[in-house]
Amino acid sequence: MKSLSEIDTTSKNASKASGFSWGISEEIGKNMRLLEMFGFSGVKNLNKYLKTIKEKKFLNISLITKNNTSKISYCPIIAGTNFLDQIKTFEELEEIYFENIAFPVLFIPFVSRASEIIGRRIFLKIDDKEMLFNYNSSIYSKYFNNEILENGSRIELKLLENKDSFNEIEWEELYKLSEETFVEESEKLKQKAAGAGLTDND
Amino acid sequence: MQVELRDPKNLMKLSKLGSFHQSKLSFLRSFLKEFNDWTFNKDLFDLDDKGNGIAVYSLKKDNRIYSLVCFANKIKDEDRSDRVIATKWDAAFTLYDGVPKKNDLERLSKNVPKQEVGRLSYKELTLSRANKSIRIFNYIVESLAQGQQPDKKIISEVGYLYRTTAVYGSGKFGLADRFRIKNRPEICGPFRLEMMLVYLVRQFTFDQVNHIAKAKNPRKAITLDKEICRNLGIGNSTGLGMAPFIVNHPTLLNNWILARETALKKIREIKIVKDLESEIFKDCLTKSFKNLTSWKTDSEYQKRKIKQLVFELNKFINFLKKDFNFKNEYPFNKIYLWVEKNLNDECIEYIVSMMMEPYDEIVNPLLNTMSSEEEKHFNIPTYRTIENLRDILESKYSNIIKLDFSNKENDKNFWFISKNKLEPRIADRYSEEGSELEQPIAIARDIKRLYLRISNLKNSLEIGKFLIDNNDLRHVVRRAFILEKFPYAEIQDNTIGSNLMPIDMLRLKLSFFGATKFDPKSDKWLRICMFQGAPLPNELKLINDKWIYNSLN
Numbered sequence: 001m002k003s004l005s006e007i008d009t010t011s012k013n014a015s016k017a018s019g020f021s022w023g024i025s026e027e028i029g030k031n032m033r034l035l036e037m038f039g040f041s042g043v044k045n046l047n048k049y050l051k052t053i054k055e056k057k058f059l060n061i062s063l064i065t066k067n068n069t070s071k072i073s074y075c076p077i078i079a080g081t082n083f084l085d086q087i088k089t090f091e092e093l094e095e096i097y098f099e100n101i102a103f104p105v106l107f108i109p110f111v112s113r114a115s116e117i118i119g120r121r122i123f124l125k126i127d128d129k130e131m132l133f134n135y136n137s138s139i140y141s142k143y144f145n146n147e148i149l150e151n152g153s154r155i156e157l158k159l160l161e162n163k164d165s166f167n168e169i170e171w172e173e174l175y176k177l178s179e180e181t182f183v184e185e186s187e188k189l190k191q192k193a194a195g196a197g198l199t200d201n202d
Numbered sequence: 203m204q205v206e207l208r209d210p211k212n213l214m215k216l217s218k219l220g221s222f223h224q225s226k227l228s229f230l231r232s233f234l235k236e237f238n239d240w241t242f243n244k245d246l247f248d249l250d251d252k253g254n255g256i257a258v259y260s261l262k263k264d265n266r267i268y269s270l271v272c273f274a275n276k277i278k279d280e281d282r283s284d285r286v287i288a289t290k291w292d293a294a295f296t297l298y299d300g301v302p303k304k305n306d307l308e309r310l311s312k313n314v315p316k317q318e319v320g321r322l323s324y325k326e327l328t329l330s331r332a333n334k335s336i337r338i339f340n341y342i343v344e345s346l347a348q349g350q351q352p353d354k355k356i357i358s359e360v361g362y363l364y365r366t367t368a369v370y371g372s373g374k375f376g377l378a379d380r381f382r383i384k385n386r387p388e389i390c391g392p393f394r395l396e397m398m399l400v401y402l403v404r405q406f407t408f409d410q411v412n413h414i415a416k417a418k419n420p421r422k423a424i425t426l427d428k429e430i431c432r433n434l435g436i437g438n439s440t441g442l443g444m445a446p447f448i449v450n451h452p453t454l455l456n457n458w459i460l461a462r463e464t465a466l467k468k469i470r471e472i473k474i475v476k477d478l479e480s481e482i483f484k485d486c487l488t489k490s491f492k493n494l495t496s497w498k499t500d501s502e503y504q505k506r507k508i509k510q511l512v513f514e515l516n517k518f519i520n521f522l523k524k525d526f527n528f529k530n531e532y533p534f535n536k537i538y539l540w541v542e543k544n545l546n547d548e549c550i551e552y553i554v555s556m557m558m559e560p561y562d563e564i565v566n567p568l569l570n571t572m573s574s575e576e577e578k579h580f581n582i583p584t585y586r587t588i589e590n591l592r593d594i595l596e597s598k599y600s601n602i603i604k605l606d607f608s609n610k611e612n613d614k615n616f617w618f619i620s621k622n623k624l625e626p627r628i629a630d631r632y633s634e635e636g637s638e639l640e641q642p643i644a645i646a647r648d649i650k651r652l653y654l655r656i657s658n659l660k661n662s663l664e665i666g667k668f669l670i671d672n673n674d675l676r677h678v679v680r681r682a683f684i685l686e687k688f689p690y691a692e693i694q695d696n697t698i699g700s701n702l703m704p705i706d707m708l709r710l711k712l713s714f715f716g717a718t719k720f721d722p723k724s725d726k727w728l729r730i731c732m733f734q735g736a737p738l739p740n741e742l743k744l745i746n747d748k749w750i751y752n753s754l755n
């Protein structure tokens with residue numbers, strides 16, 4: 001089994017050898033580490049992608065907008081890097097769409113890291129494959145095929161609001177139960193068990 | 203009184219960093235301190251009469267066990283090489299996480315002796331190999347076989363029986379990634395497992411030499427005197443492999459240096475120094491002074507440094523005796539100011555190390571601050587502006603941006619990775635081929651490029667937008683924002699200039715390891731000694747933290 005450190009270093013060097021700058025290659029190395037750690041087929045997809053770009057050109061997107069459409073597939077690395085770099089600028093947008101991203105598995109770790117940067121969960125749908133990114137700590141998904149995904153024709157991103165997953169009644173019920181670990185204070189305890197006095201008019 | 207931390211722009215010069223010495227913060231000293239209540243055991247020792255075979259040693263506490271697995275091999279003299287190009291070694295080692303089973307030992311026996319071309323698993327933590335110092339090893343075997351202890355003078359010329367030529371960890375060749383084990387409290391300091399491996403290897407060298415002597419002359423042979431064992435360490439031969447590490451781990455570098463600088467600052471701020479504290483300082487200084495006389499090197503460069511160091515230490519000791527009174531307020535601050543004014547870097551940093559010796563209460567809490575999780579600081583804050591970036595470059599890299607890289611002397615070298623051995627190398631870009639595959643170690647040059655690139659840009663431009671067309675400099679944009687938060691994260695020097703001494707970079711790292719007796723063999727590699735004077739594994743409970751000065755008596 002390859003260690004994540006080996007995966008990081010080899011992916012970084014292979015990306016540099018394929019024409020990416022050192023800075024972008026560093027991002028790719030870290031991303032492959034993330035993908036493999038989360039159980040996605042990062043190395044497999046990167047390997048095929050780096051072979052493919054020798055023969056096929058993909059579009060480099062610069063500024064990310066709400067709708068990003070192109071007949072030529074976007075490069076997942078440049079799209080991902082700019083998505084990550086610009087995430088703060090479109091934080092107000094609730095949804096972002098891409099049409100055609102090549103090798104979209106390589107785009108996934110950028111979204112995961114963006115979720116941590118903005119402190120919000122992000123929902124990602126690549127065609128029929130759904131994923132929920134939890135602040136770069138975990139990815140919830142049913143998609144665990146160890147496959148090479150050469151293109152995602154419709155990519156949908158939802159920047160989710162931070163809100164509770166439960167209602168107020170459920171919370172109150174739970175809180176009430178938690179109160180049973182608290183001690184009712186007697187008059188004596190009120191005076192002696194806390195640090196400060198009952199009046200602090202000195 | 204408040205003392206300022208030393209200015210990174212002066213401190214982080216390579217000539218200064220290349221003058222650092224071991225100290226109480228050093229990893230091999232903190233390793234022994236951490237493991238002093240662990241139980242040592244020799245679990246397996248199956249060597250033939252020539253000393254070839256397998257041995258397993260372990261350190262155990264509660265439910266945690268670390269096992270060193272040793273494979274000793276017969277090799278021809280002509281195959282014995284310290285260089286990384288070697289393919290055979292006298293012995294090869296791995297540190298196993300737990301107790302290896304029979305099938306583990308079989309698997310390891312097929313892979314560990316092969317080193318870089320073998321495969322390890324997540325159950326192995328570190329990997330190393332070592333060669334005998336043939337002259338000393340054979341001499342000791344002969345002496346013991348004849349029933350005599352070896353001559354201490356002859357031994358002290360080398361100081362070890364074996365020299366490791368590489369120690370690998372953190373995921374190399376399939377070894378366990380750091381993330382798997384990083385939360386274990388006993389290894390929260392940097393390089394703890396590498397230190398453990400080297401320390402246990404040292405015991406193997408003693409057991410092996412005793413075993414061979416006994417096999418050679420069962421009736422007459424004696425075992426190596428424990429006092430002599432304590433005075434032997436483990437050698438290490440180190441080349442350029444270490445140099446890029448300190449460039450590629452900026453926050454870790456910061457944390458090492460910051461710990462040292464924080465200790466120095468706090469010691470200088472002590473108003474009243476107790477008699478016992480000043481005595482410990484003077485005692486360590488005197489004992490360590492003897493180290494310099496046993497520091498052997500063929501390197502003229504190092505000889506000059508040692509000569510200068512001896513001269514200046516004498517000058518300092520005279521100053522202490524004649525002109526200094528520890529009863530004065532803030533005595534260590536006064537010492538530091540005198541030292542900085544009157545001595546050179548090698549001696550200044552030597553005395554800084556000595557100043558830490560009396561102060562466990564200052565140094566010990568800092569030991570836990572010397573690791574780093576680089577990933578946490580990896581993301582570039584792309585919402586910041588060009589004005590922010592320019593401010594950082596002008597304030598934190600002010601010496602670097604004055605360098606002129608159109609001058610060939612400043613742009614002379616390039617760092618690359620050897621295809622043959624996957625190791626870093628350095629070469630002249632104007633006379634050698636391969637500079638188009640240069641590694642991103644030329645930070646000063648690339649920072650200067652970044653500074654020129656942004657010179658005419660609008661202050662308000664966001665970094666995220668700037669990077670769209672300037673990703674060729676992304677790696678140094680990242681570094682600049684790291685340096686903003688971590689003042690000692692960057693070498694404030696040119697790592698590709700014609701006057702670069704790469705061993706300064708090695709020396710910096712090795713000093714934090716706790717190495718002594720730096721012996722440069724060229725400007726690109728050196729030999730050192732580790733654990734000389736250290737207690738033996740079954741004496742760990744009685745450890746005296748000043749053991750590093752024991753070997754010197």
